[in-house]
Amino acid sequence: MGVSGSGKSSTARLLALRLGVPFADADDMHPRANIAKMRSGLPLDDTDREPWLANVGHWLRDRAVDGNGGVVACSALKRRYRDSLRAAAPRIFFLLLTADRDELLERIAQRGEHFMPAALLDSQLAALEPLEPGEPGTVLYGTRSPGQAVDLAIACLDEAGAGDQG
Template sequence: MDVERGRPVVVVMGVSGSGKTTVGRLLARRLDVEYAEGDEFHPPANVAKMTSGSPLDDEDRRHWLDTVAEWIEERLGSGRGGVVSCSALKRRYRDVLRRAGSGVWFLQLDVDLETIEARVAERTGHFMPVSLVESQFAMLEPLGSDERGAVVDARSSPEETAENAAALLAE
């Protein structure tokens, strides 16, 4: 990937349960850059809302996306790059993140609804209930051909998915 200054920041995006955290950590290790968990940028009110089974609206996401964008901007400004997991389901959300700098690269993890529902049902200790999975798919605006990044099939192992992403970044 040709980045004017330093290393890119990869935003691992997709619906809840697509593997953003696992693939993001593996990719960050592979690229030898810092990893940030986008869910940790949510204010407590957002977490409480999702835990109760209510989807976030655009206003709920505004501060969260701005905070993720600040992290991206700092990483790009330092030239160190990084990987952050962030659902970034809508193009306008990605536009907020893209404003952090030209070195933002999106990795969309593509997984079907049935697989995601099974994954989310098996998770423990996460605030996103299975009841919100369909709302995530309804909101998802796939990465556009004019957006810097790639879509990868994330039904394979997280290791294979991260390796495929690293190969795409090397192109």
């Protein structure tokens, strides 16, 4: 989880590969209306996010039901969004990827074509609610490579007893 440019997709894709579980990018689960809104430079509101979070939650629930687990790259910026995902997949473990604003902007500029413009970064940073005590997860600072982040993520999952959750 994290804002645009934090390394969610790269890190999650590599984490899923290392764990041997399915990967999904929540960006691919947005309804077309959400993508159009973001492309036009407008931030999503909670109402826009409801069907998207439901899609992500269904994907997570289905992976839990089939017993394989999975890794999904998803912004999950607010506690209530994470609560929604946790309701669908109670054994979820969040990895919050963070970096400073300048680094995030540099990463966004380097990634090429994406529907999320850099102009929306500040709205995401303002909306981000860090993990709270009692939420299953940890914070990984984005100043390392995806490989290093995955090594730390796996160590955190193992320590939390969540490594078998995907």
